[in-house]
Amino acid sequence: MAGLQTLQCPNCGATVVFNPSVLAKTCEFCGSEFATPVPESYVDMQRGSFVLPFRVDKPGATELFRSWLEKGMFKPGDLLQNLQSKGYEGMYVPHWSFIVDVRTNWHGQYSETRYRRVSKTRTNAQGNTERYEVDEPYTVWHPRSGVHNGHYFDHIAASSEIAQRETDMILPFDFADSRPWAEDYIAGFKAEMPAKPEDVAWRECLGRVEAQEKSACGALIERLDSASSEVLSRSSQLSYLPTWIFAYSYKGKQYRALVNGQSGEVRGAKPISAGKVAAAVVVAVVVLAVVVGLVLLLARH
Secondary structure (H helix, E strand, C coil): CCCCEEEECCCCCCEEEECCCECEEECCCCCCEEECCCCHHHHHHHHCCEECCCCCCHHHHHHHHHHHHCCCCCCCCCHHHHEEEEEEEEEEEEEEEEEEEEEEEEEEEEEEEEEEEEEEEEECCCCCEEEEEEEEEEEEEEEEEEEEEEEEEEEEECCCCCCHHHHHHHCCCCHHHCEECCHHHHCCCEEECCCCCHHHHHHHHHHHHHHHHHHHHHCCCCEEEEEEEEEEEEEEEEEEEEEEEEEEEECCEEEEEEEECCCCCEEECCCCCHHHHHHHHHHHHHHHHHHHHHHHHHHHC
């Protein structure tokens, strides 16, 4: 991607500098918001992309974020007083969205418990050794194979700012509201061109799908030996998912939380009080000691 470029603000006419990888811009001179030109090499890609509009506005996202901060038994008591906001913004985060159908052939084993008569020895009440017989269980494993069909709708983060683990935390999004890309939708929000190529995203998606297929097949059999997946069909699109990003610090340490711009789901990193954690550990140890003491006392009686 090229370096910084300039254009005229459509509102006040001032010359503003912008990063061509960022698709929305706020004029430093008049504060108006507008979409920046899509780089020529990305025009076709952008025509086939989709936008999921925000349902949660800025005040709503701020309230959800503060409510999330106040939850949790290990939250520092002075968190809100010492929290320093580093800024927050609404962003259309680029993702490669894949619809994938796969068929997986699996092989495994299931167990059968059988019993055999065995002889053992013991010392009786008179101190003599005697022999006796018991039915002893043993396990026999039998092979079994099958086919599992899976259907997946997965989203691979293509942003230079948002990691995959962060996206996974605030899924899912409702694609019923998705609309073809239009500059009007991103006005007032930040957006960026995908920093990850589609082929790289597909390899990541395939790895995730294969892992989920292995887990699904493992649930069908007691012992899974192998699972081989074949992709039957796949489709993809560039999707811009609405996300509120809150960056803040507490006592010199940096944190970030995301708010799903549709559902309002909040996830992210949050400070914890070391003192409260230590107190909880002490309480747990005391409770455990009391329980063990009661068990031993009852055993003596």
